[in-house]
Amino acid sequence: MDSPLRLITTEVTPASELAKTVEALLVVASQPLPVEDLAAAAEVDVLHIGEALELLSERYSEEKSGIVLELVAGGWAFRASAAASEACARLFEKPVEKGLSQAALETLAIVAYLGPMTRPEVARIRGVNVDGVIAGLVERGLIAEGGRENEFGAIRYRTTPLFERIFGLESLAALPRVDDLGADVTEIRERLEAVAEKRPA
Protein backbone atom coordinates (compact mmCIF):
# COMPACT_ATOMS: atom_id res chain seq x y z
CA MET A 1 0.00 0.00 0.00
CA ASP A 2 1.18 3.48 -0.77
CA SER A 3 1.67 5.58 2.23
CA PRO A 4 3.46 8.88 2.67
CA LEU A 5 5.57 7.29 5.35
CA ARG A 6 6.84 4.43 3.33
CA LEU A 7 10.19 6.06 2.72
CA ILE A 8 11.02 5.92 6.39
CA THR A 9 12.75 2.58 6.22
CA THR A 10 13.66 2.26 9.87
CA GLU A 11 10.02 1.71 10.83
CA VAL A 12 9.50 -1.92 11.82
CA THR A 13 6.15 -3.56 11.20
CA PRO A 14 4.29 -2.70 14.38
CA ALA A 15 2.17 -5.86 14.37
CA SER A 16 5.09 -8.26 14.56
CA GLU A 17 6.79 -6.15 17.17
CA LEU A 18 3.64 -5.94 19.23
CA ALA A 19 3.12 -9.66 18.75
CA LYS A 20 6.28 -10.28 20.75
CA THR A 21 4.91 -8.27 23.63
CA VAL A 22 1.56 -10.01 23.52
CA GLU A 23 3.28 -13.37 23.32
CA ALA A 24 5.28 -12.51 26.42
CA LEU A 25 2.21 -11.41 28.32
CA LEU A 26 0.38 -14.60 27.41
CA VAL A 27 3.20 -16.87 28.46
CA VAL A 28 3.33 -15.31 31.89
CA ALA A 29 -0.42 -15.33 32.40
CA SER A 30 -2.08 -18.26 34.10
CA GLN A 31 -5.53 -17.16 33.05
CA PRO A 32 -6.98 -16.02 29.75
CA LEU A 33 -6.21 -12.37 29.11
CA PRO A 34 -8.93 -10.15 27.69
CA VAL A 35 -7.92 -8.01 24.74
CA GLU A 36 -8.42 -4.91 26.87
CA ASP A 37 -5.88 -6.13 29.43
CA LEU A 38 -3.36 -6.89 26.69
CA ALA A 39 -3.89 -3.46 25.20
CA ALA A 40 -3.47 -1.78 28.57
CA ALA A 41 -0.29 -3.71 29.34
CA ALA A 42 1.23 -3.04 25.93
CA GLU A 43 -0.01 0.53 25.96
CA VAL A 44 -1.51 0.28 22.51
CA ASP A 45 -4.94 0.43 20.99
CA VAL A 46 -7.20 -2.63 21.16
CA LEU A 47 -7.24 -2.70 17.35
CA HIS A 48 -3.50 -3.24 17.21
CA ILE A 49 -3.75 -6.06 19.70
CA GLY A 50 -6.22 -7.69 17.33
CA GLU A 51 -3.67 -7.62 14.53
CA ALA A 52 -0.97 -9.04 16.77
CA LEU A 53 -3.28 -11.82 17.94
CA GLU A 54 -4.09 -12.70 14.38
CA LEU A 55 -0.42 -13.11 13.71
CA LEU A 56 0.06 -15.21 16.82
CA SER A 57 -2.99 -17.41 16.15
CA GLU A 58 -1.41 -18.27 12.84
CA ARG A 59 1.85 -19.18 14.46
CA TYR A 60 0.44 -21.04 17.46
CA SER A 61 -1.93 -23.52 15.91
CA GLU A 62 -2.31 -27.29 16.35
CA GLU A 63 -0.52 -27.92 13.06
CA LYS A 64 2.45 -25.68 13.59
CA SER A 65 3.22 -25.67 17.27
CA GLY A 66 3.14 -27.50 20.57
CA ILE A 67 1.56 -24.39 21.97
CA VAL A 68 -1.90 -23.42 20.81
CA LEU A 69 -3.39 -19.98 21.19
CA GLU A 70 -7.12 -19.92 21.77
CA LEU A 71 -9.89 -17.52 22.68
CA VAL A 72 -11.53 -18.97 25.75
CA ALA A 73 -13.33 -17.79 28.90
CA GLY A 74 -13.38 -14.21 27.76
CA GLY A 75 -9.72 -13.92 26.88
CA TRP A 76 -6.71 -15.26 25.03
CA ALA A 77 -4.62 -18.07 26.44
CA PHE A 78 -2.02 -20.62 25.53
CA ARG A 79 -2.59 -24.30 25.98
CA ALA A 80 -0.65 -27.41 25.10
CA SER A 81 -1.39 -28.97 21.74
CA ALA A 82 -3.51 -32.11 21.66
CA ALA A 83 -0.52 -33.96 20.18
CA ALA A 84 1.45 -33.29 23.33
CA SER A 85 -1.28 -34.46 25.68
CA GLU A 86 0.21 -37.85 26.43
CA ALA A 87 3.55 -36.41 27.39
CA CYS A 88 1.77 -33.78 29.46
CA ALA A 89 -0.29 -36.43 31.19
CA ARG A 90 2.84 -38.20 32.40
CA LEU A 91 3.92 -35.09 34.23
CA PHE A 92 0.79 -33.11 34.99
CA GLU A 93 -2.71 -33.61 36.22
CA LYS A 94 -5.52 -33.17 33.76
CA PRO A 95 -7.83 -30.23 34.35
CA VAL A 96 -10.70 -32.68 34.94
CA GLU A 97 -8.94 -35.85 35.98
CA LYS A 98 -11.76 -38.29 36.45
CA GLY A 99 -14.42 -36.89 34.20
CA LEU A 100 -17.80 -35.83 35.51
CA SER A 101 -20.80 -37.91 36.54
CA GLN A 102 -24.14 -37.59 34.81
CA ALA A 103 -25.52 -35.81 37.88
CA ALA A 104 -22.60 -33.38 37.86
CA LEU A 105 -22.98 -32.67 34.15
CA GLU A 106 -26.72 -32.08 34.45
CA THR A 107 -26.25 -29.77 37.40
CA LEU A 108 -23.48 -27.96 35.59
CA ALA A 109 -25.68 -27.60 32.53
CA ILE A 110 -28.55 -26.17 34.57
CA VAL A 111 -26.30 -23.68 36.34
CA ALA A 112 -24.58 -22.71 33.08
CA TYR A 113 -27.79 -22.17 31.16
CA LEU A 114 -30.10 -20.85 33.83
CA GLY A 115 -27.72 -19.57 36.50
CA PRO A 116 -27.06 -18.00 38.83
CA MET A 117 -29.27 -20.49 40.62
CA THR A 118 -29.85 -21.66 44.15
CA ARG A 119 -29.63 -25.30 45.18
CA PRO A 120 -33.41 -25.66 45.60
CA GLU A 121 -33.93 -24.28 42.11
CA VAL A 122 -31.56 -26.81 40.60
CA ALA A 123 -33.10 -29.59 42.69
CA ARG A 124 -36.53 -28.63 41.40
CA ILE A 125 -35.47 -29.22 37.84
CA ARG A 126 -33.48 -32.36 38.52
CA GLY A 127 -36.13 -33.72 40.88
CA VAL A 128 -33.54 -34.83 43.44
CA ASN A 129 -31.38 -33.31 46.12
CA VAL A 130 -28.27 -31.72 44.60
CA ASP A 131 -26.38 -30.61 47.71
CA GLY A 132 -23.60 -33.15 47.29
CA VAL A 133 -23.25 -32.56 43.58
CA ILE A 134 -23.07 -28.80 44.05
CA ALA A 135 -20.44 -29.20 46.75
CA GLY A 136 -18.38 -31.39 44.40
CA LEU A 137 -18.58 -28.88 41.57
CA VAL A 138 -17.56 -26.06 43.89
CA GLU A 139 -14.65 -28.19 45.06
CA ARG A 140 -13.51 -28.67 41.47
CA GLY A 141 -13.80 -24.98 40.85
CA LEU A 142 -16.39 -25.37 38.10
CA ILE A 143 -19.05 -23.38 39.90
CA ALA A 144 -18.80 -20.77 42.61
CA GLU A 145 -21.03 -18.77 44.86
CA GLY A 146 -22.40 -15.76 43.12
CA GLY A 147 -24.51 -13.73 45.49
CA ARG A 148 -27.69 -14.53 47.33
CA GLU A 149 -31.30 -14.72 46.33
CA ASN A 150 -31.96 -11.71 48.51
CA GLU A 151 -30.04 -10.31 51.41
CA PHE A 152 -30.48 -13.36 53.61
CA GLY A 153 -31.69 -15.84 51.01
CA ALA A 154 -30.20 -19.00 49.58
CA ILE A 155 -26.77 -18.86 47.97
CA ARG A 156 -26.78 -18.64 44.22
CA TYR A 157 -24.25 -20.49 42.12
CA ARG A 158 -22.75 -19.58 38.77
CA THR A 159 -20.17 -21.22 36.55
CA THR A 160 -16.57 -20.08 36.82
CA PRO A 161 -14.06 -18.97 34.16
CA LEU A 162 -12.41 -22.37 34.75
CA PHE A 163 -15.62 -24.02 33.56
CA GLU A 164 -15.51 -22.01 30.36
CA ARG A 165 -11.85 -22.81 29.94
CA ILE A 166 -12.22 -26.54 30.43
CA PHE A 167 -15.17 -26.71 28.08
CA GLY A 168 -13.52 -24.39 25.61
CA LEU A 169 -16.19 -21.71 25.69
CA GLU A 170 -15.45 -18.18 24.72
CA SER A 171 -18.24 -17.20 27.11
CA LEU A 172 -21.53 -18.67 28.34
CA ALA A 173 -23.13 -17.22 25.22
CA ALA A 174 -21.17 -19.83 23.26
CA LEU A 175 -23.32 -22.62 24.71
CA PRO A 176 -25.55 -24.15 22.03
CA ARG A 177 -29.22 -23.32 22.16
CA VAL A 178 -31.39 -26.04 23.59
CA ASP A 179 -34.76 -24.35 23.50
CA ASP A 180 -35.52 -25.94 20.16
CA LEU A 181 -36.36 -28.97 22.25
CA GLY A 182 -39.40 -27.07 23.47
CA ALA A 183 -41.67 -29.18 21.27
CA ASP A 184 -41.15 -31.90 23.83
CA VAL A 185 -43.77 -30.47 26.14
CA THR A 186 -46.48 -31.30 23.68
CA GLU A 187 -44.93 -34.60 22.83
CA ILE A 188 -44.57 -35.85 26.39
CA ARG A 189 -48.03 -34.63 27.24
CA GLU A 190 -49.55 -36.42 24.31
CA ARG A 191 -47.88 -39.64 25.23
CA LEU A 192 -48.94 -39.22 28.83
CA GLU A 193 -52.53 -38.77 27.88
CA ALA A 194 -52.63 -41.19 25.01
CA VAL A 195 -52.65 -43.92 27.57
CA ALA A 196 -54.73 -42.31 30.26
CA GLU A 197 -57.48 -40.53 28.43
CA LYS A 198 -58.45 -42.93 25.74
CA ARG A 199 -60.08 -44.98 28.38
CA PRO A 200 -63.77 -44.30 28.93
CA ALA A 201 -64.36 -42.70 32.28
Place this chain on the structure above:
Amino acid sequence: MVTPVAVRELELDLDAFEGPFDLLLSLVLRDELPLRELDLAEIIISFIEHLHAKGELDLDACGEFLILISALLELKARAMFPEEEAELAELEPEEAAEELARRLAEYRRAKEAANWLRERLEERRDYFFRMGPAPLAPKSERKLAPQSPLKLVEALRGLAVEPPEPSTTHMALRFPPTSQFLDRWRALLRRRTRFDFDQEVAGLSRVEIAVAFLALLELRKQNEIAIAQAGPFAPIRISRADAERSLSWTAHSA
Protein backbone atom coordinates in the same frame (compact mmCIF):
# COMPACT_ATOMS: atom_id res chain seq x y z
CA MET B 1 -43.72 -46.53 15.79
CA VAL B 2 -44.78 -46.38 19.39
CA THR B 3 -46.93 -49.25 20.49
CA PRO B 4 -48.23 -48.52 23.92
CA VAL B 5 -50.38 -51.62 23.80
CA ALA B 6 -48.07 -53.71 25.91
CA VAL B 7 -47.90 -51.04 28.55
CA ARG B 8 -51.59 -50.39 28.58
CA GLU B 9 -52.41 -54.00 28.88
CA LEU B 10 -50.12 -54.50 31.80
CA GLU B 11 -52.26 -56.06 34.50
CA LEU B 12 -51.39 -54.85 37.95
CA ASP B 13 -52.06 -56.52 41.24
CA LEU B 14 -50.94 -54.02 43.86
CA ASP B 15 -51.90 -53.42 47.46
CA ALA B 16 -53.73 -50.25 46.58
CA PHE B 17 -54.93 -51.08 43.12
CA GLU B 18 -55.88 -53.97 40.95
CA GLY B 19 -56.41 -53.62 37.22
CA PRO B 20 -54.75 -52.50 34.03
CA PHE B 21 -52.03 -49.86 34.03
CA ASP B 22 -53.97 -47.40 31.89
CA LEU B 23 -56.85 -47.36 34.38
CA LEU B 24 -54.41 -46.67 37.17
CA LEU B 25 -52.94 -43.81 35.20
CA SER B 26 -56.27 -42.21 34.43
CA LEU B 27 -57.37 -42.53 38.05
CA VAL B 28 -54.20 -40.85 39.17
CA LEU B 29 -54.53 -38.07 36.62
CA ARG B 30 -58.13 -37.53 37.69
CA ASP B 31 -57.01 -37.40 41.30
CA GLU B 32 -59.18 -40.32 42.24
CA LEU B 33 -56.33 -42.45 43.43
CA PRO B 34 -53.87 -40.95 45.88
CA LEU B 35 -50.41 -41.51 44.50
CA ARG B 36 -48.73 -41.76 47.84
CA GLU B 37 -50.58 -44.96 48.55
CA LEU B 38 -49.12 -46.59 45.48
CA ASP B 39 -45.93 -48.56 45.63
CA LEU B 40 -44.39 -47.63 42.31
CA ALA B 41 -41.64 -50.18 42.68
CA GLU B 42 -44.33 -52.85 42.54
CA ILE B 43 -45.47 -51.50 39.19
CA ILE B 44 -41.93 -51.60 37.88
CA ILE B 45 -41.50 -55.18 39.06
CA SER B 46 -44.80 -56.16 37.42
CA PHE B 47 -43.68 -54.64 34.17
CA ILE B 48 -40.35 -56.42 34.23
CA GLU B 49 -42.07 -59.71 35.01
CA HIS B 50 -44.48 -59.03 32.19
CA LEU B 51 -41.59 -58.39 29.79
CA HIS B 52 -39.91 -61.51 30.99
CA ALA B 53 -43.05 -63.59 30.47
CA LYS B 54 -43.37 -62.30 26.91
CA GLY B 55 -39.85 -63.51 26.23
CA GLU B 56 -39.01 -60.68 23.86
CA LEU B 57 -37.60 -57.26 24.49
CA ASP B 58 -40.11 -54.73 23.24
CA LEU B 59 -38.05 -51.54 23.17
CA ASP B 60 -40.95 -49.29 22.27
CA ALA B 61 -42.95 -50.57 25.18
CA CYS B 62 -39.97 -50.09 27.47
CA GLY B 63 -39.56 -46.51 26.33
CA GLU B 64 -43.22 -45.82 26.81
CA PHE B 65 -43.17 -47.39 30.23
CA LEU B 66 -40.15 -45.36 31.27
CA ILE B 67 -41.88 -42.12 30.32
CA LEU B 68 -45.02 -43.03 32.19
CA ILE B 69 -43.37 -44.39 35.28
CA SER B 70 -41.02 -41.42 35.51
CA ALA B 71 -44.01 -39.12 35.26
CA LEU B 72 -45.66 -41.00 38.11
CA LEU B 73 -42.47 -40.94 40.14
CA GLU B 74 -42.14 -37.23 39.67
CA LEU B 75 -45.78 -36.65 40.61
CA LYS B 76 -45.37 -38.77 43.68
CA ALA B 77 -42.15 -37.09 44.73
CA ARG B 78 -43.76 -33.71 44.41
CA ALA B 79 -46.83 -34.82 46.33
CA MET B 80 -44.59 -35.52 49.28
CA PHE B 81 -43.68 -31.87 49.69
CA PRO B 82 -46.63 -29.94 51.08
CA GLU B 83 -46.03 -26.63 49.33
CA GLU B 84 -45.51 -28.37 46.03
CA GLU B 85 -48.65 -30.33 46.61
CA ALA B 86 -50.60 -27.15 47.22
CA GLU B 87 -49.14 -25.72 44.06
CA LEU B 88 -50.19 -28.70 41.99
CA ALA B 89 -53.45 -29.25 43.84
CA GLU B 90 -54.68 -25.87 42.71
CA LEU B 91 -54.39 -27.05 39.14
CA GLU B 92 -57.00 -28.98 37.29
CA PRO B 93 -55.87 -32.47 36.31
CA GLU B 94 -55.52 -31.12 32.78
CA GLU B 95 -53.24 -28.33 33.91
CA ALA B 96 -51.37 -30.60 36.24
CA ALA B 97 -50.56 -32.88 33.35
CA GLU B 98 -49.45 -29.83 31.36
CA GLU B 99 -47.27 -28.64 34.23
CA LEU B 100 -45.82 -32.07 34.63
CA ALA B 101 -45.02 -32.30 30.95
CA ARG B 102 -43.44 -28.86 31.10
CA ARG B 103 -41.19 -29.88 33.97
CA LEU B 104 -40.22 -33.10 32.30
CA ALA B 105 -39.34 -31.16 29.18
CA GLU B 106 -37.29 -28.73 31.22
CA TYR B 107 -35.40 -31.63 32.71
CA ARG B 108 -34.91 -33.15 29.28
CA ARG B 109 -33.40 -29.92 28.12
CA ALA B 110 -31.01 -30.04 31.05
CA LYS B 111 -30.10 -33.59 30.05
CA GLU B 112 -29.59 -32.55 26.48
CA ALA B 113 -27.31 -29.76 27.57
CA ALA B 114 -25.48 -32.17 29.86
CA ASN B 115 -24.88 -34.48 26.92
CA TRP B 116 -23.43 -31.63 24.94
CA LEU B 117 -21.13 -30.76 27.82
CA ARG B 118 -20.05 -34.39 28.08
CA GLU B 119 -19.06 -34.52 24.42
CA ARG B 120 -17.31 -31.23 24.71
CA LEU B 121 -15.39 -32.45 27.73
CA GLU B 122 -14.48 -35.62 25.89
CA GLU B 123 -13.01 -33.53 23.07
CA ARG B 124 -11.09 -31.24 25.33
CA ARG B 125 -10.04 -33.46 28.18
CA ASP B 126 -6.58 -33.86 26.75
CA TYR B 127 -5.88 -30.17 26.51
CA PHE B 128 -3.45 -29.06 29.14
CA PHE B 129 -3.09 -25.50 30.19
CA ARG B 130 -1.60 -23.49 32.95
CA MET B 131 -3.90 -23.18 35.89
CA GLY B 132 -3.61 -21.36 39.11
CA PRO B 133 -4.12 -17.96 40.51
CA ALA B 134 -3.19 -15.02 38.35
CA PRO B 135 0.31 -13.82 39.08
CA LEU B 136 0.40 -10.64 41.02
CA ALA B 137 -0.71 -7.87 38.77
CA PRO B 138 0.31 -4.56 40.28
CA LYS B 139 -2.55 -2.21 39.73
CA SER B 140 -1.17 0.98 38.29
CA GLU B 141 -1.53 3.57 40.98
CA ARG B 142 -3.08 6.83 40.12
CA LYS B 143 -0.40 9.44 40.08
CA LEU B 144 -1.15 12.58 42.01
CA ALA B 145 -0.24 16.02 40.84
CA PRO B 146 2.53 17.57 42.96
CA GLN B 147 1.09 18.91 46.16
CA SER B 148 2.34 21.35 48.73
CA PRO B 149 3.03 19.79 52.14
CA LEU B 150 1.32 22.76 53.70
CA LYS B 151 -1.91 21.62 52.15
CA LEU B 152 -1.56 18.34 53.98
CA VAL B 153 -0.93 20.20 57.23
CA GLU B 154 -3.99 22.26 56.53
CA ALA B 155 -6.07 19.16 55.95
CA LEU B 156 -4.73 17.47 59.08
CA ARG B 157 -5.38 20.53 61.16
CA GLY B 158 -9.01 20.31 60.26
CA LEU B 159 -9.03 16.76 61.53
CA ALA B 160 -7.10 17.55 64.70
CA VAL B 161 -9.81 19.78 66.10
CA GLU B 162 -11.84 18.14 68.80
CA PRO B 163 -15.20 17.29 67.38
CA PRO B 164 -18.16 19.10 68.85
CA GLU B 165 -20.05 17.29 71.57
CA PRO B 166 -22.80 15.32 69.86
CA SER B 167 -26.15 16.81 70.52
CA THR B 168 -28.49 14.66 72.52
CA THR B 169 -31.37 17.07 72.54
CA HIS B 170 -33.40 14.76 70.37
CA MET B 171 -33.10 12.12 73.07
CA ALA B 172 -34.22 14.32 75.91
CA LEU B 173 -37.80 13.57 76.63
CA ARG B 174 -38.09 15.99 79.49
CA PHE B 175 -40.23 14.75 82.32
CA PRO B 176 -41.11 17.53 84.67
CA PRO B 177 -41.26 16.21 88.24
CA THR B 178 -44.71 15.16 89.42
CA SER B 179 -44.16 17.25 92.53
CA GLN B 180 -44.24 20.39 90.39
CA PHE B 181 -47.83 19.62 89.43
CA LEU B 182 -48.79 18.35 92.87
CA ASP B 183 -47.82 21.77 94.21
CA ARG B 184 -49.56 23.50 91.39
CA TRP B 185 -52.85 21.62 91.84
CA ARG B 186 -52.78 22.07 95.60
CA ALA B 187 -52.16 25.77 95.21
CA LEU B 188 -54.94 26.01 92.69
CA LEU B 189 -57.38 24.18 94.95
CA ARG B 190 -56.55 26.45 97.83
CA ARG B 191 -57.81 29.33 95.73
CA ARG B 192 -60.70 27.60 94.01
CA THR B 193 -62.91 24.69 94.98
CA ARG B 194 -62.92 23.18 91.51
CA PHE B 195 -61.21 23.51 88.13
CA ASP B 196 -61.31 22.09 84.65
CA PHE B 197 -58.27 19.93 83.82
CA ASP B 198 -58.23 20.63 80.08
CA GLN B 199 -58.32 24.35 80.64
CA GLU B 200 -55.44 24.26 83.07
CA VAL B 201 -53.14 22.20 80.91
CA ALA B 202 -53.91 23.95 77.64
CA GLY B 203 -50.70 24.88 75.89
CA LEU B 204 -48.54 22.31 77.68
CA SER B 205 -46.63 19.57 75.88
CA ARG B 206 -47.96 16.02 75.76
CA VAL B 207 -45.40 14.89 78.32
CA GLU B 208 -46.31 17.71 80.64
CA ILE B 209 -50.00 16.94 80.33
CA ALA B 210 -49.29 13.32 81.13
CA VAL B 211 -47.31 14.23 84.24
CA ALA B 212 -50.00 16.71 85.25
CA PHE B 213 -52.54 13.90 85.00
CA LEU B 214 -50.32 11.60 87.05
CA ALA B 215 -50.21 14.28 89.71
CA LEU B 216 -54.03 14.29 89.72
CA LEU B 217 -54.11 10.55 90.23
CA GLU B 218 -51.64 10.92 93.06
CA LEU B 219 -53.84 13.54 94.73
CA ARG B 220 -56.87 11.33 94.23
CA LYS B 221 -55.04 8.43 95.81
CA GLN B 222 -54.33 10.57 98.83
CA ASN B 223 -57.98 11.52 98.91
CA GLU B 224 -57.25 15.21 98.49
CA ILE B 225 -59.44 15.66 95.45
CA ALA B 226 -62.42 14.23 93.63
CA ILE B 227 -62.31 13.69 89.91
CA ALA B 228 -65.42 13.69 87.76
CA GLN B 229 -66.00 13.20 84.07
CA ALA B 230 -69.48 13.22 82.56
CA GLY B 231 -68.59 10.82 79.78
CA PRO B 232 -65.70 9.65 77.65
CA PHE B 233 -63.70 12.61 76.33
CA ALA B 234 -65.83 15.01 78.30
CA PRO B 235 -63.97 17.66 80.33
CA ILE B 236 -62.36 16.33 83.50
CA ARG B 237 -63.43 18.30 86.51
CA ILE B 238 -61.45 18.35 89.69
CA SER B 239 -62.81 19.46 93.01
CA ARG B 240 -61.56 19.58 96.56
CA ALA B 241 -62.37 16.46 98.53
CA ASP B 242 -63.02 18.46 101.70
CA ALA B 243 -66.64 17.43 101.94
CA GLU B 244 -65.90 13.75 101.57
CA ARG B 245 -62.95 13.91 103.85
CA SER B 246 -64.94 15.57 106.55
CA LEU B 247 -67.56 12.90 106.04
CA SER B 248 -65.07 10.15 106.49
CA TRP B 249 -63.72 11.86 109.54
CA THR B 250 -67.20 11.98 110.86
CA ALA B 251 -67.68 8.35 110.16
CA HIS B 252 -64.40 7.57 111.82
CA SER B 253 -65.10 9.46 114.92
CA ALA B 254 -68.55 8.09 115.26
